[in-house]
Amino acid sequence: EVQLLESGGNLVQPGGSLRLSCAASGLTFSNYAMNWVRQAPGKGLEWVSAITTTGDTTYYADSVKGRFTISRDTSENTLSLQMNSLRAEDTAVYYCAARRPYYGLDVWGQGTTVTVSS
Amino acid sequence: DIQMAQSPSTLSASVGDRVTITCRASQTIRSYLAWYQQKPGKAPKVLIHKASSLENGVPSRFSGSESGTEFTLTISSLQPDDFGTYYCQQYNSYPHSFGEGTKLEIK
Numbered sequence: 001e002v003q004l005l006e007s008g009g010n011l012v013q014p015g016g017s018l019r020l021s022c023a024a025s026g027l028t029f030s031n032y033a034m035n036w037v038r039q040a041p042g043k044g045l046e047w048v049s050a051i052t053t054t055g056d057t058t059y060y061a062d063s064v065k066g067r068f069t070i071s072r073d074t075s076e077n078t079l080s081l082q083m084n085s086l087r088a089e090d091t092a093v094y095y096c097a098a099r100r101p102y103y104g105l106d107v108w109g110q111g112t113t114v115t116v117s118s
Numbered sequence: 119d120i121q122m123a124q125s126p127s128t129l130s131a132s133v134g135d136r137v138t139i140t141c142r143a144s145q146t147i148r149s150y151l152a153w154y155q156q157k158p159g160k161a162p163k164v165l166i167h168k169a170s171s172l173e174n175g176v177p178s179r180f181s182g183s184e185s186g187t188e189f190t191l192t193i194s195s196l197q198p199d200d201f202g203t204y205y206c207q208q209y210n211s212y213p214h215s216f217g218e219g220t221k222l223e224i225k
Contacts, residue, residue: 035214037162037216044203044205044216044217044218044219045154045156045162045205045207045216045219046216047207047213047214047215047216050212050214059212059213060213061213062119062213095161095162099209102150102167102168103152103164103167103168104152104153104154104164104166104167104173104207104209105152105154105162105164105207106164106167106173108161108162108163109161110161111161
């Protein structure tokens with residue numbers, strides 16, 4: 001079964017840090033560009049970050065650039081998102097999602113919740 | 119950055135109705151557009167990629183089309199299970215922006 005499983009979501013104070021992880025199984029991890037997409041409570045989807053199949057190039061939304069870092073470990077089939085200097089507006093469900101070349105995001109995790117509050 | 123203008127924001131329709139949702143890109147995206155359906159409390163599910171290619175297992179009542187920078191998702195005959203929120207996403211260039219979403223409710 002193809003599966004992405006996120007972990008690491010938690011309650012954190014403004015200015016704090018958190019690291020999200022996503023474990024992939026049932027798919028050829030190296031064939032997929034990996035993404036993080038978030039959804040604030042009651043809001044729409046926001047693309048956050050992506051990393052290429054080889055891991056050599058990363059992309060970020062302006063809202064997180066300089067604060068978040070995406071990385072992947074192909075040997076462990078895992079994706080990570082290091083989030084620093086967290087703000088209240090980063091509060092959201094964070095989804096890990098995988099995309100093959102020319103396709104949409106066709107594999108999604110169940111999401112992990114990040115709450116930034118004092 | 120490319121902006122995706124999606125309309126309408128909400129839609130109420132009856133079973134059997136033909137429903138259309140539109141996304142307009144602020145510049146060319148060369149057909150690199152996907153449509154997703156999201157049910158409450160669940161992760162999104164991709165329906166269509168490359169503007170008009172139906173994903174495996176998605177009912178044939180769903181279809182996608184394009185005309186220049188305008189993209190349309192059509193449900194030919196609405197079924198009760200089609201409620202939810204629909205999003206478009208361009209993946210031609212980063213950031214891979216989403217539309218604002220269309221909440222579809224069944225009358």
